Amino acid sequence: MPQTLGYAAQSADADLAPFSFDRREPGLDEVLIEITHCGVCHSDLHQARNDWKNTAYPCIPGHEIIGTVAAVGASVTRFKAGDTVGVGCLVDSCGSCGHCDEGLEQYCDTGATGTYNGRLPDGGHTYGGYSQKITVKESFVLRIPDTLDRAGAAPLLCAGITTYSPLRHWKVGPGQRVGVVGLGGLGHMAVKLARAMGAEVVLFTTSPGKVEDAKRLGASEVVISKDRDQMKAQRNTLDFILNTVAASHNLNPYLDCLKVNGSLVLVGVPEEAHPSPSVGRLLSKRRSIAGSAIGGIAETQEMLDFCAEHGIHSDIEMIAMADINQAYERMLKSDVKYRFVIDMATLG
Numbered sequence: 556m557p558q559t560l561g562y563a564a565q566s567a568d569a570d571l572a573p574f575s576f577d578r579r580e581p582g583l584d585e586v587l588i589e590i591t592h593c594g595v596c597h598s599d600l601h602q603a604r605n606d607w608k609n610t611a612y613p614c615i616p617g618h619e620i621i622g623t624v625a626a627v628g629a630s631v632t633r634f635k636a637g638d639t640v641g642v643g644c645l646v647d648s649c650g651s652c653g654h655c656d657e658g659l660e661q662y663c664d665t666g667a668t669g670t671y672n673g674r675l676p677d678g679g680h681t682y683g684g685y686s687q688k689i690t691v692k693e694s695f696v697l698r699i700p701d702t703l704d705r706a707g708a709a710p711l712l713c714a715g716i717t718t719y720s721p722l723r724h725w726k727v728g729p730g731q732r733v734g735v736v737g738l739g740g741l742g743h744m745a746v747k748l749a750r751a752m753g754a755e756v757v758l759f760t761t762s763p764g765k766v767e768d769a770k771r772l773g774a775s776e777v778v779i780s781k782d783r784d785q786m787k788a789q790r791n792t793l794d795f796i797l798n799t800v801a802a803s804h805n806l807n808p809y810l811d812c813l814k815v816n817g818s819l820v821l822v823g824v825p826e827e828a829h830p831s832p833s834v835g836r837l838l839s840k841r842r843s844i845a846g847s848a849i850g851g852i853a854e855t856q857e858m859l860d861f862c863a864e865h866g867i868h869s870d871i872e873m874i875a876m877a878d879i880n881q882a883y884e885r886m887l888k889s890d891v892k893y894r895f896v897i898d899m900a901t902l903g
């Protein structure tokens with residue numbers, strides 16, 4: 556069995572610390588990957604600290620994985636040892652329901668298996684990418700285009716696809732004004748992707764210090780969301796808003812910004828629910844509120860190829876594995892531009 560060192564939380568209030576375990580040998584249709592980089596998603600922090608009240612311990616987070624294929628099972632055809640590959644938020648699904656057939660594994664009828672905290676048939680749970688190795692079914696492994704930088708590509712596996720998928724589903728493109736709320740890991744990818752799809756992007760932030768960055772990333776306007784006059788100026792002007800904020804807040808000021816038929820799509824998953832939005836604001840302009848979860852495997856590959864074609868990477872800060880607890884504290888203070896990526900060579 557490939558022995559592996561990882562970083563695990565043993566309880567909601569424990570720091571992450573080194574933890575040794577075994578990965579399975581690759582089965583016939585599986586790939587063993589030596590992980591070189593892993594992005595740090597806010598979901599990792601929510602999960603490690605049991606914010607969503609469903610964490611199984613030990614918890615090894617990490618679902619923005621880039622690595623090198625070390626070995627493949629006998630029936631694997633798409634990968635060989637030495638290939639650069641990625642793994643995102645999912646490692647399995649039923650493979651036979653309508654949603655899996657459509658390439659929407661994230662909406663699998665029986666529940667797809669998460670890369671970490673995913674339930675296994677033997678009663679155990681999956682361990683994520685804050686580790687040296689991982690064994691994954693070939694059909695859940697992504698090809699990383701040669702022109703993408705490994706470290707800058709890691710966050711595409713979650714932050715990239717989670718923003719790309721709703722932008723595509725709601726057909727964002729030229730001629731549209733698109734709002735992005737929150738400039739963190741997801742938000743900065745949403746700005747880059749919406750801009751690359753041809754939309755005009757308006758970024759909403761609580762931090763005046765992020766205005767210049769947002770413009771550099773592709774926003775044509777930046778709104779300080781605490782400033783009532785700036786918010787008022789955006790009323791009825793946006794076709795679509797993607798809200799990436801990880802904390803509970805009032806959604807009504809964003810509904811006001813939507814045109815007739817506009818949609819506010821939530822991808823942030825706060826620990827506490829948002830206050831109930833105003834029905835009047837919804838019905839008076841036939842506005843919608845919706846949610847969206849990550850993306851399917853085929854769409855994740857499409858997003859990676861789109862990023863390669865448009866030269867899009869995440870803006871990252873590399874950290875050593877041992878710095879993860881400090882990185883979590885910094886993420887909570889929005890002190891990261893705009894995604895931490897762990898250099899896995901620093902582990903062991």
Ligand SMILES: NC(=O)c1ccc[n+]([C@@H]2O[C@H](COP(=O)([O-])OP(=O)(O)OC[C@H]3O[C@@H](n4cnc5c(N)ncnc54)[C@H](O)[C@@H]3O)[C@@H](O)[C@H]2O)c1
Nearest residue numbers: 597598717737738739740741800801822823824848849889
């Ligand atoms: N839907 C999905 O499939 C999916 C996938 C990945 C992550 N998520 C969730 O998305 C959320 C964001 O993740 P992230 O990794 O980008 O986190 P992050 O911490 O990098 O970014 C969140 C940003 O929101 C900002 N923010 C906080 N309150 C705000 C407010 N009131 N107005 C504007 N901005 C505000 C923060 O300053 C920060 O920059 C998390 O809850 C995460 O769990 C969901």
Ligand SMILES: [Zn+2]
Nearest residue numbers: 596598713714
């Ligand atoms: Zn994530």
